[in-house]
Amino acid sequence: MADRRRSAKQGNEAPKDPKKAANAAFVAKNKPELEILFDRYRDSGHPEADDKKDVMQGKALQTLVADVDPTKGDLIIYILAWRLSCSHSLRILRAEWFHGLTQLKVGSQAKLKAFILSSMEDINNNPEEFEDFYYYLYDFVREDRTQLLKTETAVQTWQKVLRQRFRHLDDWCAFLQETAGDGEDLGVSRDVWRQLYDFSKNVPALDKHGADSAYPVVIDDFVEWALLKQTVKSSKP
Numbered sequence: 001m002a003d004r005r006r007s008a009k010q011g012n013e014a015p016k017d018p019k020k021a022a023n024a025a026f027v028a029k030n031k032p033e034l035e036i037l038f039d040r041y042r043d044s045g046h047p048e049a050d051d052k053k054d055v056m057q058g059k060a061l062q063t064l065v066a067d068v069d070p071t072k073g074d075l076i077i078y079i080l081a082w083r084l085s086c087s088h089s090l091r092i093l094r095a096e097w098f099h100g101l102t103q104l105k106v107g108s109q110a111k112l113k114a115f116i117l118s119s120m121e122d123i124n125n126n127p128e129e130f131e132d133f134y135y136y137l138y139d140f141v142r143e144d145r146t147q148l149l150k151t152e153t154a155v156q157t158w159q160k161v162l163r164q165r166f167r168h169l170d171d172w173c174a175f176l177q178e179t180a181g182d183g184e185d186l187g188v189s190r191d192v193w194r195q196l197y198d199f200s201k202n203v204p205a206l207d208k209h210g211a212d213s214a215y216p217v218v219i220d221d222f223v224e225w226a227l228l229k230q231t232v233k234s235s236k237p
Contacts, residue, residue: 065077
């Protein structure tokens with residue numbers, strides 16, 4: 001009778017969620033090392049600040065970059081924040097660190113380095129992955145979510161992520177800096193940020209750009225500025 005009751009009880013129990021079970025096993029095994037790793041990076045930035053105990057930012061992120069690959073610079077931070085779905089500008093929260101790395105099954109410093117470098121290869125080889133990464137960056141590098149992205153910040157970020165993808169990048173950055181230098185910085189909208197990437201893919205030659213295109217006015221103005229610059233340059237003896 002007892003065996004039958006036990007069997008009936010077991011039969012009525014809901015089956016365990018395999019994903020939750022796997023995550024629980026991962027946390028049990030790897031949480032101590034992830035705690036130590038987060039705290040080590042965090043402490044490299046602000047060791048005495050109790051109000052920052054759950055935040056990795058500034059110097060802490062640069063320490064992480066140095067551990068992974070210092071030649072890649074801020075790209076390391078950008079890629080990790082994207083993979084962890086970080087929702088705050090220029091920082092990684094403890095909760096995001098644990099949740100993200102648990103979902104990704106990254107449980108050690110060696111695996112973290114391998115994962116970031118592998119993700120870098122992914123965005124280099126997969127246009128859809130890069131687009132998702134690029135779109136994400138607008139909010140991550142925007143210090144004030146209530147305002148547009150500052151032109152200076154946008155230029156610095158473009159120089160890091162579009163260097164091998166946009167042949168007119170230097171001219172574009174020079175144009176924006178020159179325009180911003182004429183007066184108040186109006187910032188870069190999300191639409192301009194996204195449309196520039198589309199422009200970089202689809203308009204390799206500036207003289208092929210039509211004035212009646214659907215691109216933002218600032219891109220039309222850039223093309224006019226750059227073509228005039230080319231004309232002046234070619235007319236010089």
